[in-house]
Amino acid sequence: MKTIVVRGRFASLEAIREFYQQAAIEAGLNKDAIFEMEMAIDEAVANIIDHALGGEDRGDIECRYEKLTNGLKVIFHDHGIPFDPKAVETPDIVSNPLQRKEGGLGLYFMRQMMDEVCFSTDSNGGNLLTMVKNKE
Numbered sequence: 680m681k682t683i684v685v686r687g688r689f690a691s692l693e694a695i696r697e698f699y700q701q702a703a704i705e706a707g708l709n710k711d712a713i714f715e716m717e718m719a720i721d722e723a724v725a726n727i728i729d730h731a732l733g734g735e736d737r738g739d740i741e742c743r744y745e746k747l748t749n750g751l752k753v754i755f756h757d758h759g760i761p762f763d764p765k766a767v768e769t770p771d772i773v774s775n776p777l778q779r780k781e782g783g784l785g786l787y788f789m790r791q792m793m794d795e796v797c798f799s800t801d802s803n804g805g806n807l808l809t810m811v812k813n814k815e
Contacts, residue, residue: 682743687728687757688735695724695742699753702744706751709815716753716812719792722785723755723808731759731806750794750813758805764798 683698685691696717703713724740732738741756764786790796795811 680743680745682741684739684741686736687732687738687740687759689725689728691740692721692724695740696720698742699744699751702746703751703812706746707814708751708812712750712812712815715792716751716810719789719796719810719812720753722789722792723810726762726785727755727757727759727806727808731757731762733760747811747813750811753793753810753812755808756801756805758803761800761804762798762806 681698681702683694685694699716699720700713703716708716727740728735732740738757738759741754743754743756745752745754786796789810792812793810794813795809797809799807799809801807
C-alpha cells in the first residue's frame with residue numbers, strides 16, 4: 680500500500696490523479712477503467728475540499744491505494760466534517776438539465792464510475808472514503 684498526503688486544494692488534483700493513474704496502470708486497469716476512476720477521484724476530492732474541509736487550504740487529504748487481484752482500491756482519509764451518504768437526496772437525472780437544481784451529482788457519478796464506494800470513519804473520527812475499480 681502506497682500513501683501520499685496533499686494539502687486540500689484544487690491545485691493538488693493533478694498530483695492525486697497522477698498518483699492513482701500510475702497505480703491503476705500497475706494494477707492492470709485498461710484506459711476506460713482508468714478514465715472512469717479519474718472522474719470519480721476528481722468528484723471525491725472536490726467533495727472532500729468543499730464539504731468535509733469547508734474550502735481550500737483547511738486540511739490535508741491522505742491518499743492511498745491497495746492493488747487487488749482484480750483491480751485497485753482507492754482510499755481517501757481526511758479529518759473534516761463527517762459525511763453521511765444516506766443524508767444525500769437521490770439526484771434528479773431524468774428532468775431537463777437546465778431546470779434542475781445545481782450540484783448533487785458527485786456521489787451519483789462516483790457510484791456510477793466505480794464498482795464499490797464506501798464511507799466510514801476511523802477511531803479518531805476521521806473520514807474514510809474507499810472506492811474499488813475492478814479490471815474490465
